[in-house]
Amino acid sequence: MNWAIGRIEADFTRSADTHLIPLPVPALPDIAIYLKDESSHPTGSLKHRLARSLFLYGLCNGWICEGTPVIEASSGSTAVSEAYFAQMLGLRFIAVVPRSTAKPKIDAIQFYSGECHFVDAPGEMYAAAQALADDLGGHYIDQFTFAERATDWRANNNIAESIFAQMAREPHPVPRWIVCGAGTGGTSATIGRFARYNRHDTKVCVADPEGSVFHRHWADRSVTRLEHPSGCIEGIGRQRVEPSFLPDVVDRMEAVPDACSIAAAHEVSERLGRRCGGSTGTNVWVCAMIAAEMAARGEAGSIVSILCDDGVRYADTIFDDGWLEAKGLDVAEPRERISAFFDTGKF
Numbered sequence: 001m002n003w004a005i006g007r008i009e010a011d012f013t014r015s016a017d018t019h020l021i022p023l024p025v026p027a028l029p030d031i032a033i034y035l036k037d038e039s040s041h042p043t044g045s046l047k048h049r050l051a052r053s054l055f056l057y058g059l060c061n062g063w064i065c066e067g068t069p070v071i072e073a074s075s076g077s078t079a080v081s082e083a084y085f086a087q088m089l090g091l092r093f094i095a096v097v098p099r100s101t102a103k104p105k106i107d108a109i110q111f112y113s114g115e116c117h118f119v120d121a122p123g124e125m126y127a128a129a130q131a132l133a134d135d136l137g138g139h140y141i142d143q144f145t146f147a148e149r150a151t152d153w154r155a156n157n158n159i160a161e162s163i164f165a166q167m168a169r170e171p172h173p174v175p176r177w178i179v180c181g182a183g184t185g186g187t188s189a190t191i192g193r194f195a196r197y198n199r200h201d202t203k204v205c206v207a208d209p210e211g212s213v214f215h216r217h218w219a220d221r222s223v224t225r226l227e228h229p230s231g232c233i234e235g236i237g238r239q240r241v242e243p244s245f246l247p248d249v250v251d252r253m254e255a256v257p258d259a260c261s262i263a264a265a266h267e268v269s270e271r272l273g274r275r276c277g278g279s280t281g282t283n284v285w286v287c288a289m290i291a292a293e294m295a296a297r298g299e300a301g302s303i304v305s306i307l308c309d310d311g312v313r314y315a316d317t318i319f320d321d322g323w324l325e326a327k328g329l330d331v332a333e334p335r336e337r338i339s340a341f342f343d344t345g346k347f
């Protein structure tokens with residue numbers, strides 16, 4: 001175990017922090033938007049931080065030992081990052097993923113020697129992962145339960161500590177809002193707790209797919225499950241309220257139609273000169289909404305959000321016209337709207 005923790009710490013010591021990128025809106029000179037670029041981690045998404053924390057948590061709890069097969073239920077990104085750490089530690093890793101998962105994510109899991117076990121519907125992942133762990137005498141990591149507690153929210157280079165440190169020399173160093181999505185709910189829990197613990201005047205807004213249960217649960221705690229699928233934005237939006245989603249730490253939630261998320265992902269990709277994933281689009285859509293509201297009230301300040309993963313992973317899905325057409329997603333109208341926001345500051 002000491003050896004394994006040492007390997008992870010050495011990997012961390014070799015790694016650089018991720019960038020905080022300004023996203024300019026020239027029509028709004030008093031409002032600054034930034035994106036925390038989590039796509040620049042070695043495994044390409046914000047799940048790199050989570051996977052590191054989950055492995056350290058599993059090792060220190062005595063749940064992961066030499067030779068323990070490690071199993072996870074994941075829509076892809078977490079499994080990619082966990083496969084990286086499992087390979088580093090010489091452990092067998094099996095990802096239970098929905099069949100609909102983007103092919104480049106499957107390839108990336110396999111690139112790090114991970115195995116994939118497919119299920120037909122996202123709702124089947126949890127039981128299948130537990131059953132595999134029972135059969136193999138392995139450990140089911142269960143990101144959806146443990147994300148919020150495996151991450152040390154007070155500090156230890158969590159995403160929130162990094163954001164506030166990188167904002168230090170900006171005109172408005174304490175963000176009015178931090179906007180993020182919820183998949184496990186771990187990111188919103190960490191940011192919200194960190195901001196409160198440090199008594200920052202920062203509020204947390206979760207940008208949630210229209211089809212997701214999270215915003216419904218936030219508005220009415222008796223809603224905990226949905227029958228219909230939560231949409232096609234990978235990484236965020238769920239049909240069941242995950243244990244790591246902590247609604248009391250979230251100040252505001254906005255529901256975003258998938259077509260708007262995708263339009264915003266296209267727009268921000270063009271503006272930054274590189275592709276961003278769909279959940280980044282969901283975030284940017286809500287940043288535009290909040291920035292326009294602040295401007296209308298004559299407020300100045302900053303908004304920080306997250307560039308969650310690299311859009312190259314979605315070349316065959318949200319960046320493919322045929323795929324969009326087959327899904328019946330018309331992104332032209334929302335694209336005009338988000339594009340006009342960047343030109344005029346109005347939304």
Ligand SMILES: *Cc1c(COP(=O)(O)O)cnc(C)c1O
Binds near residue numbers: 047280309
């Ligand atoms: C997991 C994920 C999120 C949401 O983060 P959580 O901390 O799990 O709530 C957003 N975008 C992408 C691409 C993700 O993989």
